[in-house]
Amino acid sequence: MLQKRIIVCLDVRDGKTTKGIKFKGNVDIGDPVQMAEDYYKQGVDELVFYDITASSEKRGIMIDIVRKVAEKIFIPFSVGGGIRTLSDMKQVILAGAEKVSVNSSAVTNPLIISEGAAHFGKQCIVVGMDVEADFSKPSGYGIVINGGRTKVDLDALEWAKKIEKLGAGEIVLNSIDADGTKDGYELKLTRMISESVGIPVVASGGAGNSMHLADVFQKGKADAALIASMVHIDGYTIGGIKEFLNKENISVRI
């Protein structure tokens, strides 16, 4: 039976892991390569690195980190942030990442999804969606881009279906409303999207305790759950979370 995945997300700025709340204010919390190795040893299933470096001149720092991570951890990981072109994708894949994640750039240029899938295989292409409640939209949810700052005229459910059709291998579904609250994932949204597409959906935003992960797997029907501050700051361990999920009869890799 396919197991539910726990994915740790590391936001990287100028070569350091950083943590921000609702995209406002960031603090550096450690070295991404060292942190990746620690989580690997704890049994994390996958890692995601988001390059939130503001300037494109510093992109080389991220590629260097990807290369170092690939030499130390032997589980899949993806890289996102600032990826706009096939050549951006190629750079991170050649450095050793399994997957690349596009978000805002896919909204402004959806063809990057199909082009990426054709070049690197659909399993390489992850599309991140930043979603917020919007009652003017048919599904009740709309899409925001540029780290939650810009609203665009897209219905979240329609966009998710289009992402699948364009050939993405996976969706990372981030609830802007839940992000940073530690009140739990947006279950209704996660379930709606996960049950409407035929590709895996990774839930993101809102995890504050292990029960939140159990809920998003059982009630939200997520295939994987993204966590960050729970393990970066609040002292949870991957082993501890997995033990809890196991007791809740959720199949995870122990």
Place this chain on the structure above:
Amino acid sequence: MNIGIIDYDAGNLKSVEIALNFLGGDYFVSSDPEKLIKSDKLIFPGVGEAYSSMEILRSRSLDNLLKEYFKKGNPILGICLGCQIILESSEERNTKCLGLVPGVSKVFSHDMGLKIPHMGWNQVQSTKEHYIFKDIPNNSSFYFVHSYYPEPDNSDSTIALTDYGISFSSAFSVANLVAVQFHPEKSGPHGLKMLDNFIKQGV
């Protein structure tokens, strides 16, 4: 005991190389059949699409190399697409494959209520003793990412099964060839152990 890793632009070539390097394996990466034929063992990696991958193999005469190498009887490890392409054909764009082992690669169906690709960690239940599983607990999880699955004609060749809607051969072995659908290079310590078993076999 040197290991040749076949370079045919497969997506996981780099990861396989990094893992072998980490394990201290004596390996080289090449697309030159003359060099690869002389290697003691061969790794046939793979992430990609069957049809275009077969075209690349043919254009570099690597299809013939694999057939010849298989006859020679030295150990071969096929990974993911490398495990599918050694069969006779694939439902992926109706591709004629190498035919080292009788069988086909079939597509998973959304009708089974499955998310496709089959992506993530799944348990591998070994059904037969094989050196590749040495010191790896049975039913350990390995990392999978694929939309097609191998179905060798002779079910006796199956050495491990995995459930995803159906139960499929996630590892099979014929003569000195062993093929795995999952990615040992991305399956943590158990995956590294499996690669190490391949490196150390017969040494």
